[in-house]
Amino acid sequence: MKEYKVGLLGCGIVGTGVVRLLQENSSILEKKLGAKLTLKRIAVRDLEKDRGLVLAPGVLTGDFRQILADPDISIIIELMGGYSPAREYLLEAIGNGKHVITANKALLALHGQELYDAAARNRVEIRYEAAVAGGIPVLSAIKGNMAANRFGSVLGILNGTCNYILTRMTEEGAGFAAVLKNAQELGYAEADPTFDIEGTDTAHKLSILISLCFGTWVSFGDIHVEGISSVSDLDIDFAGRLGYRIKLLAIGKRYEDRIEARVHPAMVPACDPLAGISGVYNAVRLTGNYVGTVMFYGRGAGMEPTASAVVGDLMAIARNMLVGAGRRTAPLGFLDKNIGFVPIQPMGETVCKYYLRFSVLDRPGILAKIAGALGENGISIKSAIQTAKSGGGFVPLVIVTHEAKEIDVNKALDRIGAIGITSENPALIRIEDDL
């Protein structure tokens, strides 16, 4: 039986899952491949850490370059995370003619083009299914069986931490800070959760999905990114009353001369399947001009699902090697030379419905003033909820608009702010009910 030697860089949670999968499912893998995948070396920073793994002596090493240079190793898996030295190691592995697998979405979102170019020059595969939506095989599907489509949109719930927090806020009526603290205690959120809760991680994944679906490079800094830290329990409550749920959505749409790429909390209809994606689950919904709408959902993170995606990539590469083929599919599905650059539409040009919550003085005539400012900017109101309170002070006023352009909404909000009837900046949440 043929044997392929694999090197692993980094052995944290996902790396540990990969090692376990290769051990536990080895007979399944061999029955499918007719070849043996052997993890020859694992490079880690801390050789002493107990990972709960049974490894042959000599497998664990502190010397990353030993793996990168080993002529016996044909496939390198990078699971270190971070930009450096992951980037340098991957480039070195590719330069040495090794196929590479990575789960590093941040690196791909910012340095993907450099890595893909290097892989093309060296005729090796770079695969990264685990970088988006954990175990859900959505990238393979876009590059694989759905490749015959011209994709019009891609939409996702891509960050388990945010979805877990929003789900608990919705189910328990609890506030963001309290749920985040508890999520950190339970291990569902990092000690420093900024990347997750501020939407950066979701934007990294959206950038990858957009490149794959639309065959275009993405200028990452042009993606509009808002996280969930400003979502209040009041908004969650009003969303429910209006028949919506709040989700952190990644949205990509393709037009002739531009794309939309945005990450922000959005209200989706409670009856939409996306609203039902709860806890740490992820979902991706695509539309192609032939396949129509397809949705995938599953566990978006965690040791086992992510390991499933990594070893799936490993098997794909091994299948190529078994038939003597080097690089079979370009990293983005499109041949490298056919990947264009299409600008991202400025956020002000976005057209959707808006949920606006003002904190207003509890006195007559306020709604008229706000409605007036919206009307002057061409924004029509679909519904309004005004809460009266005995004793004056400030009360919430919620307005749901018909479709409007974001730049006009911003102008109206500036105007309303200047009137001096509101106590704080209004909450703005986009409504996506035409998904």
Add this chain to the structure above:
Amino acid sequence: MKEYKVGLLGCGIVGTGVVRLLQENSSILEKKLGAKLTLKRIAVRDLEKDRGLVLAPGVLTGDFRQILADPDISIIIELMGGYSPAREYLLEAIGNGKHVITANKALLALHGQELYDAAARNRVEIRYEAAVAGGIPVLSAIKGNMAANRFGSVLGILNGTCNYILTRMTEEGAGFAAVLKNAQELGYAEADPTFDIEGTDTAHKLSILISLCFGTWVSFGDIHVEGISSVSDLDIDFAGRLGYRIKLLAIGKRYEDRIEARVHPAMVPACDPLAGISGVYNAVRLTGNYVGTVMFYGRGAGMEPTASAVVGDLMAIARNMLVGAGRRTAPLGFLDKNIGFVPIQPMGETVCKYYLRFSVLDRPGILAKIAGALGENGISIKSAIQTAKSGGGFVPLVIVTHEAKEIDVNKALDRIGAIGITSENPALIRIEDDL
């Protein structure tokens, strides 16, 4: 640019979709493949029929064997349906060293082994993504990126006609016969809907999914198959009251020494995402020992989604040919020699919860008699709904059991039938709330 010539057998709805896709999306395909896919010949029975297609002269032919023997054609797509001559044509194409693609689930469910063996001997690929769940790329995912898993279960809503009928019965409270008639008028059900509504089509697809997930041949005749023609609007109504929806489910489960393979109407919790799959949509849910639970949903039939799956297969084969590889992946993912045979567990051994609806005499003591017969057979009752009616006669009595073995339920029902307090055979619907 390399060019691969393709032959198409049959040009009904799906075939027409394939032709259109190849024409409309040709630039996308070329940007991804760097090769040209040319439909050289299409064999049809009726040369005169207007398919609304613009074809070069000479493409359409009535001579199927001309395509099978054409040395210029390297890939054959079979979209004729039926067992014969589709089977003979596919075997001939394979024998001539051509890669083949088919959407013929009935043929694969009954003659798959013969076709896969022939493809193995001739070192060609046989691909059939369109045979199950239309455009949803679930077969590719099982063979592809999820291949590292040991699958424990596969579950699906696989027939659009049945799901459309059940959805309308649920939403409109209408009876089966009326909805079927209307569905036929609207083109959502065939003139002879037997294959669809009696569950046969679903069982064909389940058989394919089981072989792929578990690496085992399926003795098709051993699959328990019940359709939806006996589902009454009364049951739909009670399901709603109990917090369930009725769906025609395909269920496959893997145990050490046997598999479960059954197709029947089932009650699923209203909050389960499967309950929300409505109309002609299909869904497949899988559990793997690493990926966990993954669900896919999308359009399960129709010209465009099915064409997407067929051309996706075509691109996969073209990618192989471009790198000089013939057969890259065995038809079932597992190497042919590693496909075992595991018997299907007899239906009597099934353990689940049961919904039982009796039509009983409206008088005191009836529930006690029925509960007694159930208890004697070791079946405990979770809940009962008894409807009283003024004036005697027969009324519905609904019982929901805790987990029980089907053989015991059948014994109890025989016993109850013999008491002489029921007016007709009871309705039995399995409850699948532990999916």
